[in-house]
Amino acid sequence: MKIKEIVSALERFAPLPLQDGFDNAGLQIGLTEAEATGALLCLDVTEPVIDEAIAHGCNLIISHHPLIFKGYKSITGKDYVERCILKAIRNDIVIYSAHTNLDNAAGGVNFKIAEKIGLKNVQILEPKENSLLKLVTFVPSAQADTVRKALFNAGCGTIGNYDSCSYNTKGEGTFRAGEGTNPFCGSIGELHHEEEVRIETIVPAFRKAEATRALLAAHPYEEPAFDLYPLQNTWTQVGSGVVGELDTCESELEFLKRIKKTFEVGCLKHNKLSGREIKKVALCGGAGSFLLPQAIRCGADVFITGEIKYHDYFGHEEEILMAEIGHYESEQYTKEIFYSIIREVCPNLVLQQSKVNTNPIKYL
């Protein structure tokens, strides 16, 4: 299988437009036309990680954190990132990163953390806003099915776990074809009435171009009428952090000790214990403390994230238990997401989950 096909599978799961503005997810280094010889899956790209890929004969490294975050005027090996760039290029290794697009995707990083904790009814904590469009078009009744299918294939009509969602009303369209036209029905210069279906469906804004292309290709008219409306609906399947519930309540200490063990946390920091029962758990892998207000608002008993600043700990002990488990620790199981996405499209590829612990933070 070609590397680009693996990249496509990753981007179907975690589309790049879902990444945050500051991010640099996507292809970092290399050409993707080559056949994949194997893929090494990791959280961070470091020189030992590239050595590991070489040792396993992998010409593809898939990381969660992007290797490259800034523009370069020279690459001379003066820091570890530049040395990684040089080493990867010298060894014909492609580096690809799925970062905040994977954080924000349904089934992404935070869903994996929730799975490790054993949460049920997992939902996005802060769903994305202003990212959906309503697409409306008018199609002759006989062609409505073809156009609907084309739209669904182009990413329209998904609501939660339902696909092919649309609303269809019959009506009558009118038009008069001018000189130089080639009307699908009716005659040039004559007012025409056609029985049409108004098809309404929903589409993520980032798929607008794809949906429009599919509509124009499938619609029989020379000049199809269609409308795109911005929606104020939240996109509940996509966004930051998650919240879910434990099957049975645990005491604060019981819960924190279990988290410490599950994520092999060197030092678990938390705010004051107040004797509450833990049932509802909000979390965000990595540096997720920006979601603390949302965690409190949704009534979570505990908020778990990778990093919390000292001052952010103050004043919340009555509202919520806060637990900081380390950035690396919180996101380490992201490799398993890469593994299952690639395994599904490429059952025979050598897939290696990195054994290098890239956590730069050590504990005494």
Ligand SMILES: [Zn+2]
């Ligand atoms: Zn991270």
